[in-house]
Amino acid sequence: MAFAFCVLLLQGCAGWQSALDPKGPAAGELAWLIWFFTALCAVVWALVMIALAAPLVMRSRSGDEPLLLDEAAERRKMRVVVSAIGVTAIILIGLTLLSFFANRTLAAIGSETALTIRVTGHQWWWEVRYEDATPSRILTTANEIHIPAGEPVRLLLTSTDVIHSFWIPSLAGKLDLIPGHMNVLDIKADKPGVYRGQCAEFCGAQHANMGTFIIAEPREKFDAWWNDQLQPAAAPTGDEAKAGQYLFLRRPCVMCHRIGGTPAGGTVAPDLTHIAGRKTLAAGTLTMSRGNLAAWIADPQGIKPGSHMPVVELNGDELNAIVAYLEGLK
Ligand code: CUA
Numbered sequence: 001m002a003f004a005f006c007v008l009l010l011q012g013c014a015g016w017q018s019a020l021d022p023k024g025p026a027a028g029e030l031a032w033l034i035w036f037f038t039a040l041c042a043v044v045w046a047l048v049m050i051a052l053a054a055p056l057v058m059r060s061r062s063g064d065e066p067l068l069l070d071e072a073a074e075r076r077k078m079r080v081v082v083s084a085i086g087v088t089a090i091i092l093i094g095l096t097l098l099s100f101f102a103n104r105t106l107a108a109i110g111s112e113t114a115l116t117i118r119v120t121g122h123q124w125w126w127e128v129r130y131e132d133a134t135p136s137r138i139l140t141t142a143n144e145i146h147i148p149a150g151e152p153v154r155l156l157l158t159s160t161d162v163i164h165s166f167w168i169p170s171l172a173g174k175l176d177l178i179p180g181h182m183n184v185l186d187i188k189a190d191k192p193g194v195y196r197g198q199c200a201e202f203c204g205a206q207h208a209n210m211g212t213f214i215i216a217e218p219r220e221k222f223d224a225w226w227n228d229q230l231q232p233a234a235a236p237t238g239d240e241a242k243a244g245q246y247l248f249l250r251r252p253c254v255m256c257h258r259i260g261g262t263p264a265g266g267t268v269a270p271d272l273t274h275i276a277g278r279k280t281l282a283a284g285t286l287t288m289s290r291g292n293l294a295a296w297i298a299d300p301q302g303i304k305p306g307s308h309m310p311v312v313e314l315n316g317d318e319l320n321a322i323v324a325y326l327e328g329l330k
Contacts, residue, residue, distance in 0.1 A: 017196035019169040024188045026106050026172040033102050037095065044091065059190055106173075110186025113154040117145060121157075121164030121177035121199070123207035124307060125283040130226065131156075139229050140258075142270030142282045146225050149192040149216040157183040165201035168214050174200045189216035196284070205306030211284020232261025233273045233329050244325025251312055253322075257327070269309070276329045282307070294323045 015021060020026040120127040130139040147153045157166050159177040166173035166185065177186045189195065199210035217225065236245045248254070249263060256269035264272075275281075278288055282304050286292040298319055300309035314322065 001330070015199065016194055017169050020293060021170060023193060023195060024171040024190055025140060026187060027170055028111055029102050029105050030173055033098065036098065037250070040091065040095070040119070051138060060181075068287055075130055083176045106186075110152050110154050110184070113152045114149065115151065115187060116154045116156060117147075118156045118158070119166060120176070121159040121161075121203070121210075123161050123204050124199070124210040124304070126210070126212050127270070136233055137226075137230065140271050141229060141274070142278075144213045144215060144278050145190060145282065146215045147187070148219045148222040149189050152186055152188045155185045155187060157185055163201050164199045164203045164205045164210065166197065166212075168195050168197035168212070169179075170195040170234070171214060173264055176201060187214075188251065192216050192221075194279075199236040204302050209283060209304055209307075211280070213284070228277075233259045236325050236328055240321050240324040241328050242325075244321035244323070245292055247314075247318055248322055248325060251314075251322075252310070253312065256308075272326065272329060276327050282309075290323055290327055292320055293326055297322060 019027060019034070020031055022031045076082075116131040116220070118127075118129040118131060120129070126145075127168050128141050128145050130137075130141075132138050145155075148325040155166070157175055157177045158181065159179045160181065163179070165174050166177055168187065171189055172185060172187045175183050177183065193216055195214040195216070197212040197214060199207055199212075203210065236242045245262070248259070254264040254266055256266040258265050258267060258271045258273065260271075260273035276288065280287055281292055281296050282300075285304055286296060296309075297304055297312070297314070299311070300307055301311060
């Protein structure tokens with residue numbers, strides 16, 4: 001039973017969202033630091049417990065002898081206490097130095113960043129904007145951050161409403177997104193993979209449903225993805241999807257969402273130009289599927305109560321048409 005419990009507990013230490021399963025240099029440095037601190041503090045704790053228990057055991061063995069003042073013994077005890085204080089000071093200074101050098105290593109990760117991505121926190125989703133010297137290559141997407149594996153990437157973190165916190169445990173430590181302020185976080189993924197992240201600062205009703213994904217890919221695949229994303233949305237094929245586009249553009253959807261290549265130009269909600277290519281809906285709340293798209297549009301307040309996605313009155317045919325259109329936006 002106890003063994004099964006420990007196995008279950010340790011299962012939580014691996015996977016795509018774990019600070020104890022580092023997949024990049026920043027997370028590796030932090031994991032090493034936390035294990036070293038934990039091991040050293042465990043040894044100190046064990047020694048203190050032994051030092052506490054030993055006199056109790058010796059006293060109970062020696063029975064009820066009266067306590068006599070023995071000056072030589074007192075001096076010995078004083079020396080032990082003074083040396084223990086000295087060792088404590090040395091350990092604390094050592095840990096401070098380790099922490100200082102770990103910080104320097106973290107700062108060195110971004111010394112040669114080529115790619116800058118601006119991540120803006122919103123209640124309760126992430127706006128992701130790829131910066132580029134050529135304005136036509138600037139790209140805005142949401143909730144998923146593609147990066148080239150093996151290369152340092154600079155994230156500029158800010159917020160439009162309240163304080164959020166950006167945390168991809170497998171890749172780096174957490175850093176706040178603060179309205180009116182820009183924080184800089186340099187990350188690097190050693191290998192291609194998908195790493196989950198989570199808002200780590202309570203930011204309102206749907207704080208728990210503010211997930212994100214970092215998708216690290218080989219450079220060629222990343223470049224191809226970026227070029228794809230710069231293309232306007234796919235034109236609808238089939239009568240249902242065409243009807244869906246017609247409806248989408250005439251309903252309140254366009255007030256908040258942008259779809260590249262169409263008149264829909266809202267910027268207060270996630271960009272939907274390539275929504276069907278993403279893994280999830282509503283910032284990691286639902287996996288991407290036709291059924292979930294329909295459920296999300298039909299009942300956003302049932303799925304994510306308090307979210308800023310309103311209910312748009314649609315009958316069954318209209319809902320199916322809009323879903324058919326969005327499903328084609330790969
Ligand atoms: Cu955003 Cu918690």
